Amino acid sequence: xxxxxxxxxxxxxxxxxxxxxxxxxxxxxxxxxxxxxxxxxxxxxxxxxxxxxxxxxxxxxxxxxxxxxxxxxxxxxxxxxxxxxxxxxxxxxxxxxxxxxxxxxxxxxxxxxxxxxxxxxxxxxxxxxxxxxxxxxxxxxxxxxxxxxxxxxxxxxxxxxxxxxxxxxxxxxxxxxxxxxxxxxxxxxxxxxxxxxxxxxxxxxxxxxxxxxxxxxxxxxxxxxxxxxxxxxxxxxxxxxxxxxxxxxxxxxxxxxxxxxxxxxxxxxxxxxxxxxxxxxxxxxxxxxxxxxxxxxxxxxxxxxxxxxxxxxxxxxxxxxxxxxxxxxxxxxxxxxxxxxxxxxxxxxxxxxxxxxxxxxxxxxxxxxxxxxxxxxxxxxxxxxxxxxxxxxxxxxxxxxxxxxxxxxxxxxxxxxxxxxxxxxxxxxxxxxxxxxxxxxxxxxxxxxxxxxxxxxxxxxxxxxxxxxxxxxxx
RNA sequence: GGCCCCUUAGUCUAGCGGUCAGGACACGGCCCUUUCACGGCUGUGACACGGGUUCGAAUCCCGUAGGGGUCACCA
Numbered sequence: 376x377x378x379x380x381x382x383x384x385x386x387x388x389x390x391x392x393x394x395x396x397x398x399x400x401x402x403x404x405x406x407x408x409x410x411x412x413x414x415x416x417x418x419x420x421x422x423x424x425x426x427x428x429x430x431x432x433x434x435x436x437x438x439x440x441x442x443x444x445x446x447x448x449x450x451x452x453x454x455x456x457x458x459x460x461x462x463x464x465x466x467x468x469x470x471x472x473x474x475x476x477x478x479x480x481x482x483x484x485x486x487x488x489x490x491x492x493x494x495x496x497x498x499x500x501x502x503x504x505x506x507x508x509x510x511x512x513x514x515x516x517x518x519x520x521x522x523x524x525x526x527x528x529x530x531x532x533x534x535x536x537x538x539x540x541x542x543x544x545x546x547x548x549x550x551x552x553x554x555x556x557x558x559x560x561x562x563x564x565x566x567x568x569x570x571x572x573x574x575x576x577x578x579x580x581x582x583x584x585x586x587x588x589x590x591x592x593x594x595x596x597x598x599x600x601x602x603x604x605x606x607x608x609x610x611x612x613x614x615x616x617x618x619x620x621x622x623x624x625x626x627x628x629x630x631x632x633x634x635x636x637x638x639x640x641x642x643x644x645x646x647x648x649x650x651x652x653x654x655x656x657x658x659x660x661x662x663x664x665x666x667x668x669x670x671x672x673x674x675x676x677x678x679x680x681x682x683x684x685x686x687x688x689x690x691x692x693x694x695x696x697x698x699x700x701x702x703x704x705x706x707x708x709x710x711x712x713x714x715x716x717x718x719x720x721x722x723x724x725x726x727x728x729x730x731x732x733x734x735x736x737x738x739x740x741x742x743x744x745x746x747x748x749x750x751x752x753x754x755x756x757x758x759x760x761x762x763x764x765x766x767x768x769x770x771x772x773x774x775x776x777x778x779x780x781x782x783x784x785x786x787x788x789x790x791x792x793x794x795x796x797x798x799x800x801x802x803x804x805x806x807x808x809x810x811x812x813x814x815x816x817x818x819x820x821x822x823x824x825x826x827x828x829x830x831x832x833x834x835x836x837x838x839x840x841x842x843x844x845x846x847x848x849x850x
Numbered sequence: 851g852g853c854c855c856c857u858u859a860g861u862c863u864a865g866c867g868g869u870c871a872g873g874a875c876a877c878g879g880c881c882c883u884u885u886c887a888c889g890g891c892u893g894u895g896a897c898a899c900g901g902g903u904u905c906g907a908a909u910c911c912c913g914u915a916g917g918g919g920u921c922a923c924c925a
Contacts (some may be wrong), residue, residue: 383925384925385924385925387924387925417925419924419925420924420925422924423924423925481923485923488922488923492922496851501851501852501853501921502851502852502921503921523923536854538855541855541856544854544855545854546853546854547853550852550853550921551853551921552921552922555922555923556923557923558923559923560923562923564922564923564924564925565924565925566925568925569925584919585855585856585918585919586918586919586920586925587919587920587925588854588855588919588920589853589854589855589919589920589921590920590921610855612855612856612918613918613919615918617860617861618917619917619918620917620918620919621918621919647862650862650863650874651862652862652863653863654862654863654864658863658864658872658873658874660862660863660873660874660875661874674866677862677863677864678855678856678857679856679857679858679862679863679917680855680856680917680918680919681861681862681863682860682861682862683862684861684862684875684876686861686875686876687861687862687874687875687876688875689875690874690875690876691875693888697888
């Protein structure tokens with residue numbers, strides 16, 4: 376049996392560091408055993424999936440060097456590899472299940488389900504679908520009405536998940552919801568799509584994040600209902616913020632775009648990610664990924680959720696950077712931080728503001744630097760307190776997270792709307808933001824500057840500014 | 851809250867019954883150096899707690915505590 380593993384990101388937003396992390400472990404395992412590493416795009420959420428995001432996933436995965444053997448752009452013997460192009464498979468599968476009595480149509484409205492949950496919450500009991508439609512015998516007749524298809528789970532007994540890292544994990548079948556398989560819009564949920572695809576694509580090992588453990592019994596039941604053999608499950612620990620919560624953009628740069636832009640080398644990135652929960656038998660911390668492949672084994676994975684430590688990644692990156700010869704160094708420098716493409720975007724903003732070329736670097740320095748210095752007194756608008764400013768920045772950070780197209784015109788609109796929503800005058804917001812994202816009070820136009828800096832840099836500097844304000848003593 | 855997972859220093863980890871509990875990041879000191887970095891040396895610092903099992907537990911078992919995840923027609 377040849378090893379076949381997959382990484383299955385959903386194209387909703389920026390390419391995530393967690394995708395690279397899980398991708399790496401899949402990749403290392405596949406390469407170790409001469410198997411195949413497959414990329415599958417899980418775009419079954421019609422409202423959130425975007426083509427831009429899908430493109431960024433390809434770009435970032437290639438950047439870190441995780442080349443896939445089969446995928447939407449590459450093809451392969453088990454395509455298509457984009458779930459939105461496989462809808463008929465899921466539909467067929469769901470109907471097969473209905474015919475076998477393993478699934479049923481459910482006509483409950485979103486309102487009824489909301490109501491149900493509200494009641495359950497009030498009663499303090501368990502949340503979950505009450506199987507209202509499970510016993511319906513006229514489901515066939517009503518097939519033309521809007522409905523979802525739900526999986527029938529056993530009402531008693533245990534469902535056992537075999538996790539390669541943790542052994543047997545037992546769940547009471549009665550505790551598990553009759554999961555929706557096919558949504559009203561005819562699209563499958565993750566649960567159905569991933570099982571159908573993993574089976575059809577002959578995936579042998581599912582290496583995914585720990586957050587999936589609790590839905591795995593549903594998948595186990597699905598394989599059983601179909602009469603298919605389930606793959607092996609390997610649930611990796613979750614990357615964490617410093618406070619141990621699941622890594623998130625509120626507390627860390629999580630976009631791979633950021634790391635590429637900031638001038639981290641892909642080999643350092645991968646090396647660092649490999650260190651998160653895994654060790655080489657000889658304990659070396661700096662190693663090329665081919666060494667990981669050579670020595671890879673699941674029993675060297677530790678299960679405590681590792682805190683993603685930017686400081687240590689930075690140290691490791693320095694090691695890699697220092698061993699580059701000057702020509703290669705020039706190459707990576709010109710490839711990212713000082714690329715022609717980036718300089719060409721900075722020039723129009725700086726040109727009219729300086730008179731001698733020698734002033735370029737000092738005027739435009741913040742376009743090229745990582746961290747910028749924040750002075751509290753510059754960060755806080757007249758008449759505002761540091762605490763108020765901190766609060767405003769936190770809200771603004773969340774606003775940033777929802778902005779998909781990071782362009783000056785849109786930023787202008789969004790920030791003005793933000794002022795209105797939060798009862799702020801533009802000048803009470805714009806100067807503090809300027810200082811937060813550039814570290815300076817004299818800069819080119821704020822929105823143009825923000826566009827060129829990019830979302831991730833702005834987000835990171837805003838986060839840093841928040842941290843500076845957080846240590847100010849009130850009064 | 852129910853269910854599930856996890857638990858060695860601030861952080862990443864080694865350890866798989868007998869070790870002075872080892873390494874790395876960060877932090878402090880010293881050396882190198884015109885400065886700053888790099889580099890070298892060095893220091894502070896950990897087995898969550900309580901019961902067992904055992905001649906002997908960081909290592910095995912059971913509790914407790916803590917942390918995390920999950921409870922969607924999102925993945």
